[in-house]
Amino acid sequence: KRKIIGSLTEDWSMKSIARQTSTSTNTVQRVLEKYSPSSFEDTDWLPEYLAFDEFRGVGRQLHFIAIDGHTHKIVKVLPTRLKKDIINYFKRFPITVRNKVKTVTMDLNYYYDIMAKELFPNAQVILDRFHIVQMLNRSFNSCRIQETKKHKKGSWEYNLLKYYWKLYLKPFDDLEKVKPCYQSRLKNTLTQEQIVADGLSLNNELENTYNLMQDISKALKDRDTKKLRSLIQSKDHVGNMMHTTLNTFKRNLHDILNAAKFDESNGCLEGTNRKIKQIERTAYGYANFNHLVT
16 A cells, blocks of 8 residues: 555556556555545645646646645645635635634736735735736737738738747847848848847837837836836837736736845746646546546
């Protein structure tokens, strides 16, 4: 049994464990169920730094996951990401325990924010920096694609916007500005900075959207909350999706600014989610939620 328990902590399928321990898959399954984490839960403690996210698991359903933002240990995985289920789980903890939570990090899920403030009155809600930058990048890409479609396929303008899209998302400070290279699609020798400048010169709205994406990302990186607040209130003419993104940022301004004030992020959760996906691949997916969680 001890050998089975040890093997269950590895990225192996039940069939492989049964073969290595000279037992049946049913025996491995019984051991797995006996040590289900639900048997060990208590409500006397919560981490001071929580991180929330979701991942796709059993039956392609989205499951809620909470981890300790500092130790990266899983606090809880729920079979759904429904608001009522998450609230019911955390309300099992006394308010004295929930009051000790200092931060909750999350992506821009519209009800996670409301829920976190209700459940953890003393906690600062922090929007994950990666997700903020991801929203900015998507907003710029939407504007770039719209501009690309205005030009004839294969034209200089079309190639400039379509085939060099990664350069536009790269931090401006990291673009090569000195050593030009021959660009076969543009039939010219250009630096990365020149390629980006030529692409942005095609449309003023595209240029404004690019500048805003770059400036907000840099303000986040520099932890410059004053600059960040000013940029989010920008009146520049930008693409439709960027305009929508700015409105979302305005509604969540305090939590966005917290992303620049605090070190906490959901980076640790993304790593955990990748491990879960790998475990699911090894097991060829899970039909039983409790087996996945265990």
